[in-house]
Amino acid sequence: MTLRGGYDVILAGRPDKTLSPMPDPDVLYLPLKSRRFHFADVRVKDGDAVGQGDTLATDPANFSVPLLAPRAGKVVYDPSAPCITLADLAKAPAKAKPADAAAQPPHVAPEMGDGGRNHYRLLSLGAWEYFCDAYTGALPDPFGACQAVIVSTVALEPFVARGDAQLGGRLLNFTRGLEHLQSLLEYQPIYLVMPDIHSQLATQVREQLRGYAWVRLVQIPPKYPFDNFSVLARHLGLKPAAGPVWCLRTEGVLAVDQALTGGKPCLARIVAIGGPPVSSPRHYEVLPGHPLADIAARAGLGSNIRLLDGGALTGKKVELSDTSGLDPACRGLTALTEQTDREFLGFVRPGADRRSYAACFLSTLRGKFSEKLTTGMRGEPRPCIGCNFCAEVCPAGILPYLIHKYLYADQIDEVVQARVDLCVECGLCSFVCPCKIELMQQFIDAKAVIAKEKAEAEAAAAKAAAAEEAAREAAAAAAAQESR
Ligand code: SF4
Ligand code: SF4
Structure with a gap:
């Protein structure tokens, strides 16, 4: 299947691949509800002393994926608070103790052998949380199987962490991580997605993996959102009915290597901080739970800023309270200037500094340039004008x-028939829409409503079938009684 739609989103404030360590703060605020997980099963209590890598809480709805302590410290926990606070942090990172190779959780059956232990180790050392299923986006079953694995080194949405920044000088760790991944599979292929399969990096990967026929290199054009896992799975001809497709990015492969080579948990994150108001957009190595206010101050952000957890198209607005900390699942923070004033006679400006999917501004004559996105530069929503731009860029081929x-x-x-289920939630339609209609959010909400209605209908049908069966059995019992 060929890739369709897409758009080259070029925005000012793109982080370069410089990676700087962010100094440890005095306190960490670890959110119990992240964008992917809800760590509802808290395993510590107020006043506990915890070691680096200890489990603070788990998500019972997601195979008990753990929230790990990034540093040793003292727990401050109020059950009504949305986070676990870690205070009195150890000043230097402890040497992570390797996991006990003989340790085996009770639910890993002995017959699962080394494979089962490796799956468990990925889960308990925080590496499994980097996995998602291509079609559902959910965490796959760590003890289940898959039809294929997609590894992407490409991140095309501004401003999430770039694969090359995460890779740094760790090519050996990356290829070793791929080998570990392969050991979890039986015969399923690993598709390694790169922007250029003839680049120096691709050549080095090929040389290190010489003889490993199971890794197939896939090149994609650098157009958003061709790095989206659903889009890639469809492009590779992987059907949802054939089973889960495990997907992970560069940082996930490095976490797999860290867990299975050294038996160490993955405690720090590499996060991009970008956007027009950021004085020096770059990548930072930072701990989950790092206070967001401190990150904003270090990035030179003043007041009147909107901070998004995630990229410019799909990121979610975060509140900068005194106790908001970095989400462990965060891949990038996007800063935009909050525009509160309406631009006087904005519509008569020739727009040499405004990019638009429609070639309607003077900027069309400038060729490619980075646009300074703000929260309000495209004005108020208006009714659809039927321009068709959203359909042109949609990678899912829907209208x-x-x-x-x-x-x-x-x-x-009609919404169901128009295949809203194929929407991959990339946000491109909302981005190019000249009327600023929040199409992606409407489709996310619609899919949730449809899924709820379907589940309710299935539950009602199952209940009716059970009642019918019970009535049939009662009638049969009565008939048998009568015949005696
Ligand atoms: S409809 Fe969905 S897949 Fe298509 S552009 Fe919009 S958000 Fe992306
Ligand atoms: S891009 Fe916006 S205005 Fe144009 S057809 Fe789509 S919804 Fe309508």
Whole structure:
């Protein structure tokens, strides 16, 4: 299947691949609800002293994926608070103690052998949380199987962490991580996605993996959102019905290596901090739970800034309270200047500094340039003008404006027929829409409503079938009684 749609999103404030360590703060605020997980099962209590890498809480709905202590410290925990606070942090990172090779959790059956132990080690050392399923985006079953693995070294949404920044000088760790991944599989292939399979990096990877036929290099054009795992899985012809497709990015492969080579947990994150108001956009090595206010201050951000957890197109707004800490699943922080004033006679400006998917500004004559995105530069939402831009860029091949029209008219059956389920939630339609309609959010909400209705209908059908079966059995019992 060929890749379709997409758009080259070029925004000012892109981090270069410089990686700087962020000094440890005095206190960490580890959120119990992250973008992917809800660590509802808290395993520590107020006043506990914990060691580096100890489990603070787990997510019971996601195979008990753990929230690990990034440093040794003292727990401050109030059950009504949205985070676990870690205070009195050890000043220097402890030498992580390797996991006990003989340790085996009770639920790993002995017959699972080394394979089962390795899966468990990935889960308990925090490496499994980097995995997701291509089609559902959910955490796959750590003890299950998959039809294929997709590893992407490409990150195309501004401003999430770039694969080359995360790789740094750790090519050997990366290829060793790929070998570990292969040991978890039986015969399934690993697709390694790169921007250029003839680059120096690709050549080095090929040389290190010489003889490993199971890794297949895949080149994609550097157009957003071709690095999206659902788009890649469809492009590679992997069907949802054939089973899960495990997906992970560069940092995930490095975490696999760290867990299975050294038996060490992955405690720090590499996060990109970018956007027009950031004085020096770059990548930082930072601990989960690092206070966001401190990160914002170090990035030179003043007041009147909106901070997004994630990229410029799909990031979620974060509140900068005194106790907001970095989400362990964060890949990048995007800063935008909050625009509160309406621009006087903005529509008569020739727009030499404004990029637009529609070639309607003077900027069309400038060729490629980085645009300074703010929260309000495209004005208020307006009704759809039927320009078709959303359909042109959509990588899923659906018609966003049509689904929007059906949703507006509350025609849910038509929304289902228009295949809203194929939406990969890349946000490109919302980005190019000249009327600023929040198409992606509408589709996310619609999919949730449809899934809920489907689950309710299935539960009602199962209940009716059970009642019918019970009535049939009662009738049969009565008939048997009568015949005696
Ligand atoms: S409809 Fe979904 S997949 Fe298509 S552009 Fe919009 S968000 Fe992306
Ligand atoms: S891009 Fe916006 S205005 Fe244009 S057709 Fe799509 S929804 Fe309508």
